[in-house]
Amino acid sequence: MELWNVVFVCCVLCYSFCHTAEAIVKLRGNETIPALILFGDSIVDTGSNNNLITGLKCNFPPYGRDFEGGIPTGRFSNGKVPADFVAEELGIKEYIAPYTSPALQPGDLLRGVNFASGGTGYDPLTAQLVSVIPLSEQLEQFKEYIGKLKGNFGEAKTNFILSKSLVLVVSSSNDIANTYFATGVRKLNYDVPNYTDMLVQQASSFVKELYGLGARRIGVFGAPPLGCLPFVRALFGGLRRLCSEEINMASKLFNSKLSSELHKLNQSLPQAKVVYIHIYDSLLNIIQNPTKYGFEVADKGCCGTGTVEAAFLCNMLDPTTCSDDSKYVFWDSYHPTQKTYQILVGEILNKYTSNFS
Known part of the structure; x- marks a missing residue:
């Protein structure tokens, strides 16, 4: 290795370990988590879709209006998303960059x-319908990332990062709410029990793939109460825009099966900490008791009319967007506000962090 490369790597290692925020959440034995690796959908996306040819992007106002400098970064919210809060609370980094970011440094x-x-x-069809990055491709990117780690920092360091990192998988919402119910395309071949079986099988295979590549601390999020999303209320809630109990039941059925499957994987994969993260009740509690958390509006989003707007439909040309999003549980018709995410992440970390010890 040339002298310059040796100096560069040493400087990178020194900077990375000396300029890290103090971890607020600790594991047993005062052990910390060196890195956060994220897979999944818009709940944790921090800008991966920015350069894709897709309608599902949000790198324009009013998205990001409460982010640093009011800059729209591609986060599907008015500000930070769970990826940011988890990284910050664990003392890893202020923000975890998208793997596709041209600004990503070694x-x-x-x-x-x-x-x-x-x-x-x-469901592979879900990403295909809207031209975004499927989980299969995210996995290929992960393999490429591992190769870059080994090339820059060696195999021993790479194995340490992989085994000690917190790997979070956030998926299923688009499958259930969009691919199955909103578009109805999967109803031709599946009923809800069979479709949720298929989703759980795909989730299980994905976790096994991550384990095979060296990940050991893997947290998998369940589905939220999808029947209470403003978008779903508008489509299926009738004139009163009530929560759809049918879709909420689908979320709960998927969660029950996923929890059981992940428990089995946790028992069968040596040295693994595979944790099911239940988000359903936490978000439903906020939706049903908004004033308890300082909110005023829980049945529609801040952006536009708050009933159908998301992605390109949520834009700065709409004069009806609210002026104070801190009063809203949801930012657009599909995604919570920064304030809601912060509350949820706080509850999740308090409840589940010790499971990764």
């Missing part, structure tokens, strides 16, 4: 990367 790899792409799902 030193960033040590703290993790984000492969998530808004609009994707466990």
Whole structure:
């Protein structure tokens, strides 16, 4: 290795380990998590869709109006998303960059990367319908990332990062709400029990793939109460825009099956910490009791009319967008506000962090 490369790597290692925020959440034995690696959909996407030819992007106002400098970064919210809050609370980094970001530097790899792409799902058809990055391609990017880690920092360091990192998988919402119910394309071949079986099988295979590549701390999010999303209320909630119990039941059925499958994987994969992360009740509690959390509006989003707008439909030309999004549980018709995400992440970390010890 040339002298310049040796100096560069040493500087990167020094900077990465000396300029890290203090971890707020600790594991047992005072152990910390060196990196955060994210897969999935728009809930944790921090800009992966920006350069894709797809309608599912949000790198324009009013998205990001509460982010630093009011800059729209491709996050599907008015500000930060769960990826940001988790990284910050664990003391890893302020923001985890998208793997596809041209600004990504070798030193960033040590703290993790984000492969998530808004609009994707466990069902391969889900990403195909909206031309975003499927989980299969996110996995290929992960393999490429591992190769870059080995090339820059060696195999021993790479194995340490992979085994000690927190790997989060956030998917299923687009499968259930969009591919199955909104478009109805999967209803031709599946009923809800069979479709949720297929999704869980895909989730299980994905976790096994991650394990095979060296990941050991893997958290998999369940589905939220999708029947209460403003978009779903508008489509299926009738004149009163009520929550759809049918779609909420589909979310709960998927969650029950996913929890059971992940428990089996946790028992069968040596040295693995595979954790099911239940988000359904936490978000439903906020939706049903908004004033308890300082919100006023829970049945529609801040952007536009709040009933159908998301992605390109949520834009700065709409004069009806609210002026104070802190009063809203949802930012657009599909995604929560930064304030809601912060509350949810706080609850999740308090409840589940010790499971990764």
